[in-house]
Amino acid sequence: MAEEQDRTESAPSFTPIPPEERNPLLDVLRGFALFGILVMNMPSFGLPDGIGALDEHYFPRWYDRAAETVASILFAGKANSIFSFLFGLGLTIQMQRAEASGARLTPLYLRRVAVLFLIGAAHAILLWNGDVLHTYAILGLLLLALRRASDRLVLGLIVFALVAPSLRSVLGLLLHEAPPYPRSYWVAQAHEHMRIFSTGTYVEQIAARLDNYAIGYGMIRRGHGMIWWYFSVSITMLLGFYAGRKRLLEDIAGNLPRVRKILWTCMGLGIAASVGFSLLIAFQPMPPPGGPTWRGFLTGLLFKVNRPLLCVAYIAAIALLLQTERGKRVLLVLASPGRMPLTNYLTQSLIATTLFYSYGFAWFGKVGPLAGIGLAVVIFTVQVFWSRFWLARFRYGPLEWLWRAATYGKLPSMRLVQAPAPALPRATTPGS
Template sequence: MEMVPLHLPGTLRGKPAPESGMERTAARIQEIDALRGFALLGICLVNAQVIAGVYGLPTGPFAVGDHVAAWLVTALCTMKFYLLFSFLFGYSFTLQIRAADRDGVPFARRHGRRLLGLFLIGAAHAVLLYPGDILMTYAALGLVLTAVRRLRARTALRLACLIIAFLTAVFLVIGLLTVVLAKPDPGAATDLAARDTAAYRGGPLDIIHANVGLYREMAGGAILYGGHLFAAFLIGFAAGKHRVLEEPARYTVWAKRILGLGALIGLPGSMFMAMCENGPLDDRFAYIGRAFGILTAPALTAAYVCGLLLLMGRARFGRRLRDMLAPAGRMALTNYLLQSAVLAFVFTGYGFALYGRVGPGVLALGCLVLYGTQLLVARHVMARTRYGPAELLLRRITRGSSARGSERALGQGRAAT
């Protein structure tokens, strides 16, 4: 993401946008929904490894396939798709500001209620389903973004780059100290796997207790990685100020450049991170790998964004791709929670209790099936309603009685037609 230029010229080469930004802001921006829908795939592939209890290097008859699957998920997905969601969160923040101005309501108060709703949903998600929940972190960082919302776009981009550079340095120092001072301890991973396996194959109370414990253990990492998320917030915020996703055709030339440069920078760094986490390097190099990931993942995420936007810019194919992804993105919060619910039912004591019994290869195939199902279901649901269940709940928390009034008016309008 840091590959977005510090100054975006008012007119760039490319075809003129078919609609003005103001016209598109009043309705759904399909590009944002499609990007959210695409991000759900990477989020599912990464989160599933935690929920399913995938530990260490794969062994057994499918070890090669499992190793390739784990390696590819780390290289292509880990740290990239939460950055994509974070970028879209920052972009949507500018849309929320415009909506509040359009409705004549105080932005900070309305957005504060939205963040509270997001935090409460995230807390329930973390306790019941997935301790790696990111919604609570989004809610906390959203307060910070609200406080600095008057930043200029150029300042926001510079601050994002400084944050990324600082985090890279921190992880690199920790990584070098770990390589020099630490010794490999295979037994520690085995003990951890045994502890979690017993808990997650147990009853609901065992699962909840394990989720709470793991969330506490992850709290320190969440604080460190929170800076990475906030950097993506700032980049999305800057892009929103320039209405990049509302008029993507204006930035076609920049998109092509960022696609090439982002892949050139992002892929080598991501491959090195995968080597540190999935072999051939051992666990002592994990922090060094993460340092390279923090530095280069934004570039690969930017390449994903620009590549998808360029594909959606193609006439017939682009419309089909956007129509396939956008409905899932319109109910992204619902789909995010549903992914955790389905995976928890399959892999924990809530259902089949397959925790630790499925390798990365089969798990990745299962995620593809789950994601494909979500695309089909979302298209069916969004053809009949405006909001997914979780989105409707969050909207009602955010807007209160005014949300229910607008929903009734919308329903009456549909009935009249």
């Protein structure tokens, strides 16, 4: 029994990979995704939900609208799609390492996603309502259920998750379906949230976040709300799951022609779709409660298509750049924050909400898109240096360490073990 427990505790499926065995591509991708997520989350940190219903051009100056459009083309849906891709890929790595060591995957994996769900729920309720961690935890159960499924079934689910939202939209258009809530509801909510987060109490802010989740999850029974967010995330998570099964990221140097073909195909189609939906939003804004329209359907369709295409294109581009010396010098800067993604993701929320909310600097509603991008660059730059400083001394990020401790029920070793300095040769004198 003790031998079996020791084998499970030391199973590589859940132990951190030694630095010399880490795939730098995965760390760089996580770091890149962290930056893109921060850029795209800035408007959500600093403005209320439904701001489009309140004012279609809340920051009307040309440079703010241009910054918003550029950020949308480059990062909207792409940064979080890379994160979800890596989450799916991570499960296959855990499965492969567990199989190689003879460890049982399921019990520890279930505890791991349960802890992640609790962390995400706390983040969503206590700090910010844009949390994605609880979504990953829930969809992680789907991945676990599919671990022995055929490749054909996995690919079929990807196609279904891509097509189903568009079919639902067409049905709403054909039935002239009324929106779940009238525009006046969103206008009133935007006004109220502007007050709550700029001057209100912390208790009011928690209540507002709970109300947002009640609305988002409550609309599922009518075929709206959070259900389609789960479909969107599952597409790239399943793509990562499939890529991990096929070990597609393990030998980039040996598959350069294929990777280049994937890059240019996905990049061309993805950029076209991304520019299309970004321009539709920029030059003909659509209020959230506007009801189904064919223009809205086209905007949504282009977004759904661009998300997985550019996710794959970005991954291929970064993989190719890391094959060059210049690319390594530039991109490996992202590896340190990418090695502690949970800590950096939650720290971004802590910093941003402190800057924007009433209990901090109360910048809510005052920071436009261009300034928001600049703020994101500053915050992420600090995280790069902070991560390098921390990882030079410790094996895990602070929250990664807590996540692992809660998963195993024991405190893992935190500090890096420094190799003893070699003994200096004893000085000798002539004739000794």
